[in-house]
Amino acid sequence: MKETAIVVGAGLGGMTAALSLAFHGFKEIRIYEKSTKILNPIGAGIGINGSTLCLDKMNLSHVWKNAGHAVHSTRITAGNDKPSGFDIKRLLKGTILEDHFLVAKRNHLMKELWAECEKNPKIKTKLGVKISEYKNTENGAEVTFADGTTDSADIVVSADGIHSLGRDFVDPDCPPPEHSGLCVFYCILENVDKEKFPDHSTIEIHLNMGMALLMRISETDAMIVVAHQASEKWNVKSQNWTFDVSPEIFHELMEDHDFYKEQDWIDEKMIKGVTNLSHLGIYQQPHVSNWFRGNVILIGDAAHATSPFMGQGANQAMIDGYYLGRCLQDCEDVPSGAGLFFKVLNNRNKENQNKLSKNFTKHAIRQLVKLSTRPKVAPIF
Template identity: 25%
Template sequence: MVLLGREITVLGAGIGGLTAALCFAARGAQVRVLEQSDAIREVGAGLQISPNGARVLAALGLSDALISRAVRSEAVVLRDYSDGEEVLRMPLGADPGFHLIHRADLIDMLAAAARTAGVAVELGRKVDQVVFSDSEAVSLRFADGTCEPVSMLVGADGLHSPVRRALDKPAQPFFTGQVAWRMVLPQTQFPEPCAQVFMGPGRHLVTYPLRGGTERNIVAVEERDRWTAEGWSHRDDPMRVARAFAGFPPRVRGWLESARDVHVWGLFRHEVAPVWHRGASVILGDAAHPTLPFLAQGANLAIEDAWVLASCMSDSADDAEAFARYQVMRQARTARAVAAANANAKAYHLPEGPVRTMAHIALRMLNRTSPTMPLRKFDWLYNTDVTAS
């Protein structure tokens, strides 16, 4: 095996970084993960693992762990904001299926598997800068002032990746005119195992169950002119989101009015990175292709990246060749997914008027005749199995 005994440093103990560490370790590499936090924790909310991501987790031996922690989704249900009535119900396949899971549970699952596989996780290692020498050797400059060379670096360090900054010219993201609130609410009854989207003029709300139905995940998106900073950690007044969705059905208003811990973030559009590798360094996940949350593919694309990168490196003793092949295999697909997510936002936010009316009539007709048709346009996304290539 080409990776047998190779020393690989992964920057970031998120979903992409831990999956990459598992993929490398499974191929015989000696892997360490550097995480800037003092603990592996994820304070986010829910996410959806679609079949393309689930196939990678299955290939890593994690199917049972995923099923035990997730709710398997049976459908995606589109609802009108005014009365909550069903507009379209799109049934989902059962194998490998769509899984609704708390981000923290997925991180815990991946971290446990990584440690079992012999991956070393070093906490409190904040990298400020990635430095290349004239010979393309790479070093990490840490926040404490120390500097350390690494033989191979994988940047899975997210939206503000110092690895990407070292590879590409700074890009200027732009505010989409949308903000998103996220929250997780406790529940006493198991709700319908599906993702529901309440669509309204200039706003929509997505909700689905987590943790055996004991919790409800909510992401609420509103169009606005005011700029809101990026990031997941901005707390907000729960009443602000409740007011923004005051015209939605009573059950939705009830959920929002019961919320106590709400976070808000501005949605920014970023370009897919033009350069993914240099010397002994390479990027994946949000560091390479940040995506808006309207197709639920951020985690899935990172999981795919991890498998493909490890496979390319296993197939070639030449890192430059392996990295170049990885970028070719991933760049067009991830760009297509990013574009599809961008388009979904507009479809959810149709204003009152004839266009919205006709669109909903068409969806209701599909609901009676061919409810799976809208999802089929994403067969290119969900039906892909990167582990088979």
């Protein structure tokens, strides 16, 4: 029986999974989200590529077209070296990702997907609900809430992020997420200088003790990402996913590391005026042995966390969400569908994760473009 589903987590992956399950024949999907707000996610902006193709398949092209901003070129600078760059639009011409390589404000994409979930009669969402336990039942799977009540369905999709309770159930022997020794600031710069930051472009800045990335994410705004070495305050032993942050704290780090002196793109006035600021520890998720146990299935960071520097975790989670619905539709029972889902995506995500984690501070955009168009990593349609 494959008619009902519970999705734990209303992030980009969870909402895409709900929409895909509805599109591929499920009759009722219930999303449970621990946050009381949908539009309060971590991260300023994300890169979307393969996920746009998945939305196309569900007749939801307008979602990424409304939220996304195309990336056509990138410039790379490192100290006094001569700047280099490449034409992304030309490199993608004739590939499946032609005109499908974009960046977006995370909130804008969340808003578009949320609107689709809200108007879909098969999908119901409840906020402010925390899950305390997963288990399989004779007829499907069940979740227990913090207040002791339960709900059950034919399948439970765990889209609950890197510190996933669902992963602990599916693979109890999997080691916890590992701090990489690096941290990253995310923020948005509004009303950018259009001469300094050309539209549809990115700027990759290699620093002595880190890296910065600037991306135009709309007609008026840009995303700034700065990765840096962890310190005593933001250390490798910390289990924090996010740190307390303010523009002043960001400015102090830029000064302490001489990041202002190493480049001409980001200045003090700019940093002190940013919005949507987050400061994250960069974690890597050890590969889990499987993405499902019975009728409980993992997607997104719960299964394969990717360094947040390139904003690719959300893109991969959305691809997962789409393929889960498609694989379950193509198979007679849940174990077969979940097994196919794992088989189709596991090797791709391993390669993607390994490549990005090793290269996210070296020619990050070039690495991402190459990975996005490789047959072993790009989605199969």
